[in-house]
Every structure is written in structure tokens, then in C-alpha cells.
């Protein structure tokens with residue numbers, strides 16, 4: 001088969017499996033596998049060897065079974081970076097870009113030498129993006145999952161941030177230098193146990209340790225707040241991502257942990273998504 005025939009065939013298979021953008025995904029999976037530019041695809045009429053063809057259809061098969069596209073390809077665009085991902089980390093979501101926007105908007109000068117901590121760093125999407133945007137900042141990422149830290153390490157290396165960052169295998173902000181950080185970000189697991197069972201097929205491929213926020217989805221936030229507060233300097237800025245319908249309870253938990261709420265930011269769907277608070 002030549003490339004065009006493979007695209008058509010893959011498109012039909014993905015369409016039958018009710019994948020939303022079957023032609024685009026077929027093109028993307030093929031261009032990524034063959035390492036050719038998406039724009040050059042239509043002109044490609046050469047025949048593919050068996051190995052390449054097999055490789056492409058095994059990826060299409062994984063996609064049909066419901067595995068997220070980002071895991072199959074191994075990366076996901078986030079803000080201005082393309083973050084390496086695998087099944088041990090949550091796939092960065094567009095909603096999380098509100099943490100980046102809000103944090104950047106609340107930094108006095110992007111040249112400032114500030115210390116950042118990202119609690120539950122996962123793939124490193126938040127940490128790498130902030131360090132990339134703040135050339136003199138230093139950042140620490142923590143995670144309880146060693147496998148997640150291996151991915152974060154790859155992203156740090158990819159974006160040449162080794163000199164300005166460290167990864168620490170710990171829970172939340174525990175065993176971290178006290179009152180050292182100017183800025184804290186955290187996208188904790190916040191999906192309630194009940195909603196976890198109703199999630200889309202694709203989300204079930206993601207690590208439940210990064211999603212499961214207990215009965216009402218707020219257990220992780222409640223657990224992490226004391227250590228998060230300790231990491232921060234007085235007046236340090238914290239940005240927490242929260243889930244649907246959690247705004248009031250989350251604000252209460254945060255206020256009760258020596259923080260003052262500054263602002264609540266909605267996502268593009270109008271859902272309260274990020275709470276900005278300062279350490280008091």
C-alpha cells in the first residue's frame with residue numbers, strides 16, 4: 001500500500017470506531033510514525049515497507065480500542081511546549097493552561113529570580129512551561145510516583161531546564177525546604193470517586209493516582225494544603241486547579257490553611273478552574 005491508501009484505510013477504521021476527527025488523527029498518526037511533515041502527506045505516494053505499515057496499523061488499533069492519541073504518539077502540546085507523555089502521567093489538559101496564564105500575569109517581572117514549586121508535577125507540563133517562560137526562575141517538582149518523575153525528567157531535559165530545576169520523590173510538599181518558594185502551582189487529583197467510574201473510555205487509560213480525589217474529589221487538596229503552605233514564603237502565590245462544582249468547598253479549605261483567596265479564574269467553558277491565593 002502507498003501512503004495515501006494507508007491514510008484512507010486508517011481513516012475508515014477510525015471513523016467506524018467513532019473517533020471524532022478520524023481523518024486528522026489518521027494523518028497525524030501516520031505522519032508522526034513516518035516522521036514526515038503533515039503538510040507533505042498528500043504528496044506522498046510511495047509504497048511503504050511492511051514494518052512501517054504494521055507499525056501504523058498497530059497504533060491505529062490501539063486508538064480504536066480507546067487509548068488516548070497522546071499516549072500513542074508520546075506527546076501532547078501544552079501552552080508553547082510539546083510535552084512528552086506516557087501512561088504513567090496525566091495528559092496535560094487545555095484547562096491547566098489557565099494556571100500558567102494566571103501565574104504569569106501575577107509575576108511582577110518575568111526576569112525576576114523566583115523559586116517555584118509544582119506539587120504533583122506529573123509530566124512536568126506546568127513546571128517546564130513556567131521555567132521556559134521565566135528565564136531566571138528556579139523550580140522544583142514533587143511527585144509520589146517515580147514513574148511520573150521519569151517522564152518529568154525527560155521533559156526537563158528536552159527543554160534544557162536541568163540547571164534550573166530539581167525533581168523530588170515525595171508526597172505533596174513534604175520534606176521540602178520551608179518558606180523557600182515564591183510561587184506554587186498544583187493540579188491535584190480532583191475527580192470524585194463516583195465520577196471516576198463514569199469517565200470516558202479514554203480517561204480510564206490515565207493513572208488513577210493522578211485523577212482520584214476521593215469521595216468528593218477534594219481529599220488530595222485537603223491533604224496537601226498544610227505542606228503547600230509551609231513551602232511558601234509569606235505572601236507567596238499559589239495557584240490550584242479545581243474540578244467542576246468544587247469552588248466553594250475548595251476556597252473554604254484553602255482559606256482555612258493560612259491562605260487568602262485573591263481570585264478565581266474560569267475556564268473557557270465558564271467553569272471555575274483555578275484558585276489564586278496568597279500565603280498569610
Ligand code: GLN
Nearest residue numbers: 187188189190191210211
Ligand atoms: N481535568 C481532568 C479531568 O477531568 C482531571 C485532572 C485532575 O484530576 N487533576 O479529566
